[in-house]
Structure formats: structure tokens, C-alpha cells
Amino acid sequence: MSEPVPVVEMTNISISFPGVKALDQVSFRMFPGEVHSLMGENGAGKSTLIKALTGVYSVDSGIMTLSGSRVAFTGPAQAQEFGISTVYQEVNLLTNLSVGENIMLGREPRRFGLIDWRATRIRAAELLTRLHLDIDPNSLLGSHSLAIQQLVAIARAIDVQAKVLILDEPTSSLDADEVAELFRVIRSLKDEGVAILFVSHFLDQVYEIADRLTVLRNGSLVGEYLTDEILRIDLVQKMIGKELTLLDDLEKKTHDSTSGDDGETPFLQAIGLGKKGAIEPIDLKVYEGEVVGMAGLLGSGRTELARIISGIDRPDSGSLSINGKPGRLRTPRAALSRGVAYSSENRKAEGVVEELTVRDNIALALQADRGWFRRIPKRRQDELTASYIQALGIRPPNPDALVKNLSGGNQQKVLLARWLAIAPRLLILDEPTRGIDVGAKAEIQKLVVNLAENGMSVIFISAELEEVLRLSHRIVIMRDRTMVADIQNDDISVESLLAIIADGSILEDAS
Numbered sequence: 001m002s003e004p005v006p007v008v009e010m011t012n013i014s015i016s017f018p019g020v021k022a023l024d025q026v027s028f029r030m031f032p033g034e035v036h037s038l039m040g041e042n043g044a045g046k047s048t049l050i051k052a053l054t055g056v057y058s059v060d061s062g063i064m065t066l067s068g069s070r071v072a073f074t075g076p077a078q079a080q081e082f083g084i085s086t087v088y089q090e091v092n093l094l095t096n097l098s099v100g101e102n103i104m105l106g107r108e109p110r111r112f113g114l115i116d117w118r119a120t121r122i123r124a125a126e127l128l129t130r131l132h133l134d135i136d137p138n139s140l141l142g143s144h145s146l147a148i149q150q151l152v153a154i155a156r157a158i159d160v161q162a163k164v165l166i167l168d169e170p171t172s173s174l175d176a177d178e179v180a181e182l183f184r185v186i187r188s189l190k191d192e193g194v195a196i197l198f199v200s201h202f203l204d205q206v207y208e209i210a211d212r213l214t215v216l217r218n219g220s221l222v223g224e225y226l227t228d229e230i231l232r233i234d235l236v237q238k239m240i241g242k243e244l245t246l247l248d249d250l251e252k253k254t255h256d257s258t259s260g261d262d263g264e265t266p267f268l269q270a271i272g273l274g275k276k277g278a279i280e281p282i283d284l285k286v287y288e289g290e291v292v293g294m295a296g297l298l299g300s301g302r303t304e305l306a307r308i309i310s311g312i313d314r315p316d317s318g319s320l321s322i323n324g325k326p327g328r329l330r331t332p333r334a335a336l337s338r339g340v341a342y343s344s345e346n347r348k349a350e351g352v353v354e355e356l357t358v359r360d361n362i363a364l365a366l367q368a369d370r371g372w373f374r375r376i377p378k379r380r381q382d383e384l385t386a387s388y389i390q391a392l393g394i395r396p397p398n399p400d401a402l403v404k405n406l407s408g409g410n411q412q413k414v415l416l417a418r419w420l421a422i423a424p425r426l427l428i429l430d431e432p433t434r435g436i437d438v439g440a441k442a443e444i445q446k447l448v449v450n451l452a453e454n455g456m457s458v459i460f461i462s463a464e465l466e467e468v469l470r471l472s473h474r475i476v477i478m479r480d481r482t483m484v485a486d487i488q489n490d491d492i493s494v495e496s497l498l499a500i501i502a503d504g505s506i507l508e509d510a511s
């Protein structure tokens, strides 16, 4: 039996950065018409391997062949010519242009030197049809959900006669239906013979879509497996190099003051809090030491509510009291001074400062809270940084590393450390484990439960229902900008949560 020729074959690829061997003699191959998942912990080298394949980084050593011919890229344009297309996690499109313009941007068909708009629209429509996407090419990109925008990014990527499509964590901000739509598109491209490289920290998704897996650990190749032939538990063990036991450890104490029957004052109480166009008036209580999970689809109002509570956006109705004292939080600064901190879901725009070091990023919120004229002593900064590097497993464990040189998941850990470091009374975490690997996720969940046991209140927003169920004492569910449920978390199943998120029909059974 002769094996088909791989469309991508990378042999003994090495890439080093100052102080870090990001890839050490890694070999990797992909066949036409397969979905291949690149797996590994945060910092394992996945994005680096992708950047070698797409010509963004040049390799220190190793051989690359595409459909049997040896290549050495000197830039991304060359990789594209060979039919390698990439969609990065942050969609880099222009929301104020139409869908069609975005798909064709920079390579519009021309007639007599001018852009041929008719041909541009027709070509864009063809590409959308190829993916079976029913989107009007003339509609404004910004009018669509992030998920649709991501599919448009794929339509754009596959224009260049794609043989290989690379998706680096494409699903981290999509809800279940949107992931299903993306997978439909992936399957139809696969049927056309495109090889798809899919990176995700969601094991369920990997097992659903991938035919083959390659596991990296610490810049080295662990192995290549058929998805059907490797058990999840073995896969995780290969990724982290040891058995994962942490998940079972998470035994949270029951929280008995949640009903408020004993007259305890909630740390946070919102009554009729709302803002037109963002969120319908809601009532919410969060007690000291309580973890309140917040679930709901993207755009259901989860983030909007968090932004109002934390002083970023102003409500136009209702009232808020903190620790029994009424008063609005008019700015994030005011919120912080009353013990309320918000860690944004948007790590690029509102999160880490890429040009600063790990130490400076971690100390940032604490410093802002103290005022810029009262510098935190260097020794204190060092202690803080060292303890969070340890607790969250930030890699490389170097306080002086620039955050822009960290892998995606490690940047997320730095952002989390910043908010944990100020030890707020109420911490609102918006998608804190997005892009974080299985092992680190378990560590972070443990930390959150610990902090709550020591009296911190937490609002935990996540699209991952298993995670919400594991952590929360109580769960609040948002749908269409309204709070549709507020239930104790005892023996709720993922299915019943999903049902409430979808239509609220089994609210009574679940509570």
C-alpha cells in the first residue's frame, strides 16, 4: 500500500528565540482532505509551528516540502502563493466595509486599471456560495455577529486556491450553534480536498472534527495519532507529560448564605439595574465568598451587565449597592476603590500591554489603585510576580519577559494575575480561561474556588457550561439581554442549563 503524498511535510524544524527553544526538531505532516489538530499546552509551540508553515518566521534548521516539492519561504506572500491560507484568532477585517469588499480587499478584479466593482461582487458571492453561506455580500460586515465575521474571514482566506487552511483557535469566542456552522464549512472544504489545520483547547471539538492529531510539548514532538485511536485521557497525558488529577480535586464547599434567609447583607445588590439597548432591568445579589456563574449565548448581555456593574458603562435605570451602601460606580476607578474589579474578555484591546514586561503587567492594576505617585516597592513587585508566575504556571517563568513574546494562553494568565493581585472584594471574570490549556484551566479554577473560600466574591462569565457548573454556587442565565434564571447550582446538568439558555422552558424543573 502506498500512502498518498502529504500536502505539507515538515521535517526536523527548529526555531529559537533568545532564551527559548520554541521548536526543537519537530516533524509534522498533513494529507489532502484531512482535518488535523495541533495539540499542546500553552507555550508548547503550536503558533510558532504555524508561523513557520506560513512563512512568518524563518526556520533555524529543518526541511519543508509541499506536495512533494521542497520550499523555503522568505515571507507570508510566498506561502500564500503555494495555497496556504491562515485565519488568525483575532479577525482582522474592516467592519465599516461590506462583506464582499472584505472578502476581496486588496485583490479586487480590475478593468482598465480600475476596480471592477461588478466583478468584485460576483466573485465574493461565488466564494460565499462555495461555503454554502447565505450572507448578502452587500451587507455591512459590522452588522454581523463575530461568528459570521469569522466565516467571512475564511471565505477571504480560501480565495487563493487554498490547499491548506489554518485556523488557530477559531472557536474560542463562538457559541455552540456558531461552532456547528463553522464545522459545516470545515467539512465542505475537507470534501474538496483542502487540508485543514485546527488548533483548539476544547477537547470536545477536537474529537468531533479532527481526523488526526499531532501533540507538541515544550517545543518537542510527542507524536502523531489518529483521533479514533487515542483516548482523551491518554491525549491529555501526552500533552501535559503527566496524569491530570486536578479536575477531581475541585470540591467546593457549599455556600449556605446564598438564599439570604439569614439576613446577611449581600456584598453586591442590584435592583432594576438596566441600560437601554444593552440590558433590560435586572435584580442581582452576590454574597461574600460566593461564586456566581453567568451563562448565556454570546450577545445575551453577559458582558454588558459586567461592564455596568464595574463602572465602565453607566446604567440608565435602577440602583446598585455595595456592602449595603447605595451608590453608583461611575468609573472603573470608583468601582475599584470600593473593591469591584473587572477582567475583560477582550485581552487584546482592554487587556495586556504587549510592550511591557510580565512584572509591569501584573503590577498595573495594583499601581493604578494606589495612585501613580506611590510606586509599589520593587521588592513587593518581585514577590507578587513570582507568586503568580508560580500559581498560574506562567511560561517562560521570567518576570522580565515582554508580554508580546508570550504565547496566547500565557498572556491570558498574566491578565488574570493582574486582577488577582489587587485582591478585590468582588472580581468579575469575563471568559478568564479562553485559550488556556486543560492543565492550567484546572489550576485557575482551583484558585478561584480558594479565593472564594477566603471571602472573595466572584462573578464568573464563561461560554463553557461544564466550567460554570464546576465552579459556581449559583448560576445566573442571560438570554436576549434579560436575566432569565437565577438558580442554586445543585445537581444541574449541562443539558438543563442549555435548555434554559435556549428557551427557558424547564426553568421550574431545574431550580
Ligand SMILES: Nc1ncnc2c1ncn2[C@@H]1O[C@H](COP(=O)(O)OP(=O)(O)OP(=O)(O)O)[C@@H](O)[C@H]1O
Binding pocket: 017, 018, 020, 021, 022, 040, 041, 042, 043, 044, 045, 046, 047, 048, 049, 395, 396, 404, 405, 406, 407, 408, 409, 410, 435, 437
Ligand atoms: N517572538 C517571540 N519572541 C520570544 N519568544 C517567543 C516568541 N514567540 C513565541 N515565543 C515563545 O515560544 C514558545 C512557544 O510559543 P507559541 O506561541 O508557539 O505557543 P502555543 O503552543 O501557540 O501556546 P498557546 O496555546 O498559549 O497559544 C513560548 O515559550 C513563547 O514564549
Ligand SMILES: [Mg+2]
Binding pocket: 046, 047, 048, 407, 408, 409
Ligand atoms: Mg498559540
